[in-house]
Amino acid sequence: MQLQNSTEIITDPQLISEKFNSYFIDTVNDLLNKDGHNPMRAFQYDIGTCSSSMFASPITEIEIKNIISKLKGKYSAGFDEIPKVLVKHCSQYIMKPLTLVFNLSFKHGIFPDMMKIAKIIPLFKKGDKQDIRNYRPIAVLSVFSKILEKIMYNRLLCFLKKFNILTDEQNGFRDNKSTMTACHTFIEKVQQALDNNLHAIGIFLDLTKAYDVINHDILLHKLESYGVR
Numbered sequence: 001m002q003l004q005n006s007t008e009i010i011t012d013p014q015l016i017s018e019k020f021n022s023y024f025i026d027t028v029n030d031l032l033n034k035d036g037h038n039p040m041r042a043f044q045y046d047i048g049t050c051s052s053s054m055f056a057s058p059i060t061e062i063e064i065k066n067i068i069s070k071l072k073g074k075y076s077a078g079f080d081e082i083p084k085v086l087v088k089h090c091s092q093y094i095m096k097p098l099t100l101v102f103n104l105s106f107k108h109g110i111f112p113d114m115m116k117i118a119k120i121i122p123l124f125k126k127g128d129k130q131d132i133r134n135y136r137p138i139a140v141l142s143v144f145s146k147i148l149e150k151i152m153y154n155r156l157l158c159f160l161k162k163f164n165i166l167t168d169e170q171n172g173f174r175d176n177k178s179t180m181t182a183c184h185t186f187i188e189k190v191q192q193a194l195d196n197n198l199h200a201i202g203i204f205l206d207l208t209k210a211y212d213v214i215n216h217d218i219l220l221h222k223l224e225s226y227g228v229r
Contacts, residue, residue, distance in 0.1 A: 003132055020135065071088055098144070115142050
């Protein structure tokens, strides 16, 4: 792999890794430090509330076994170098200790630090492969992290559905909804406007590094308002 650095070509793997690391960090910091970027202003707006609190029910060995069985048998691995395919083969031997660790995580509200460590891979998007701006970072987490995330996801989704917290207009990351249903809704609204002799206007937003610049204080505030306390 090679990278273009002003007038020279970088080929040393160590230097390339350092360049990617600096670029991915500096890009986010530059966005956060831009004039006018004041994430705390979001607290000024009203958001939905839920009087009920989400309860994370205890995890069972059967639940972990079912989640592991649905993992794709890939050989890719996180920093611990344990691939999904190995976990699938050894599931009967690790279900019990995983159940113990994951239930302790739920009980104390702590996600294990070792499971937060990610292996960052630069993924080429398009254009010149020697231009560092044409890459985006992909975080490869431990397979055990993915299992615990899936367990929490199932409980969170059940809670959101039970109290009808998600808006019908949200099509992403939901059962029976996708970009296709979003397109159908959009086209239907445009057709309705035209049938009623109205003007149809579309505004599309592409937020740069949207997930990277999320303010965690605002996120936690919204979760608490919705009942995830």
